[in-house]
Amino acid sequence: MAPSFQLSKSLTSARHRTGGWHSVAAVAAGGLVGSAARTGIGVWIPTPEAGFPIGVVVINLTGSLFLGFYLARRERAIGRRTSLQFWAIGMLGSFTTFSTFSVDLLQMLAAGRPLVASSYLGVSVLGGLGLALAGQRIGAAMP
Amino acid sequence: MTVIAVSIAGAAGAVCRYLISGWVQNAVRLDFPVGTLTVNLGGSLGLGLIVGTGPLDSTLILFAAGFLAGFTTFSTWMIETIRLGPRSHRTLLNLAGSLAGGLAACAVGFTLTN
Numbered sequence: 001m002a003p004s005f006q007l008s009k010s011l012t013s014a015r016h017r018t019g020g021w022h023s024v025a026a027v028a029a030g031g032l033v034g035s036a037a038r039t040g041i042g043v044w045i046p047t048p049e050a051g052f053p054i055g056v057v058v059i060n061l062t063g064s065l066f067l068g069f070y071l072a073r074r075e076r077a078i079g080r081r082t083s084l085q086f087w088a089i090g091m092l093g094s095f096t097t098f099s100t101f102s103v104d105l106l107q108m109l110a111a112g113r114p115l116v117a118s119s120y121l122g123v124s125v126l127g128g129l130g131l132a133l134a135g136q137r138i139g140a141a142m143p
Numbered sequence: 144m145t146v147i148a149v150s151i152a153g154a155a156g157a158v159c160r161y162l163i164s165g166w167v168q169n170a171v172r173l174d175f176p177v178g179t180l181t182v183n184l185g186g187s188l189g190l191g192l193i194v195g196t197g198p199l200d201s202t203l204i205l206f207a208a209g210f211l212a213g214f215t216t217f218s219t220w221m222i223e224t225i226r227l228g229p230r231s232h233r234t235l236l237n238l239a240g241s242l243a244g245g246l247a248a249c250a251v252g253f254t255l256t257n
Contacts, residue, residue: 023161024158024161024162027157027158027161028154028155028157028158030157031153031154031155031156031157031158031213032150032151032153032154033150034153034157034213035149035150035152035153035154035156035157035209035212035213036146036147036149036150036153038153038212039146039149039150039153039208040146042208060217060218063217063218064217064218064221064222066218067218067219067221067222068221068222068225071222085161088219089157089160089161089219090154090157090161092216092218092219093157093160093161093213093216093218093219094153094154094156094157094160094212094213094214094216095218096216096217096218097211097212097213097215097216097217098183098186098187098215098216098217098220098241099183099186099187099189099190099207099211099212099214099215099245100190100212100215101217101245102183102187102190102242102245102246102248102249103187103190103191103194103249105245105246105249106191106246106249106250106253107194121242124217125221125238128217128218128220128221129221129224129225132218132222132225136225
């Protein structure tokens, strides 16, 4: 097992260690806040008809940045038991979205716009990976 | 459709993601984020099914923009991909598998209802 996968393993196993009702409540509360923020940004940056979904990109990239940052901070100081469920799984998990991303991609391809689709894919995935890494670095470097 | 209703649906989606991805990850016992993959592909199938029905009424919009958007996650996918390591073939598998699987799931859902 690669040591680099330890954290996501622990993130996964934490789901079961703390699988009581307080964890479910923390995920629900985080999901409520994350969904409200996503909806707010979606209204604030609307997607033009048959255009580039900038709002979804902004949401997915900032969510990845914050998740990298949060997990790096959490590694340095163990937070409260339910904070992982609230921030990482509930809030940032539901703030960002995969279903909208994949249906957007499919519709771009179906509309015969492969260049738009590949730039959407490239910006989302490379940007998401880069910003999640950057968030981790910043979180680990901060005192 | 209010922000409050979408947020409540999103909270329900987040709880379902938490329970289902945790259950799958625990059941499969692989050093690979199958839990997140499962919810992301399932949510993409669901959104494909909904979009395929044509113009949406407010209940379906609520389900799509609230529940399914909260059920699926992009940030966890990114961080779990990074945590697989830069030189692992599983990193590429998690990226390509989610992308191809998500597109395929959407297309299947769309085709079934359209």
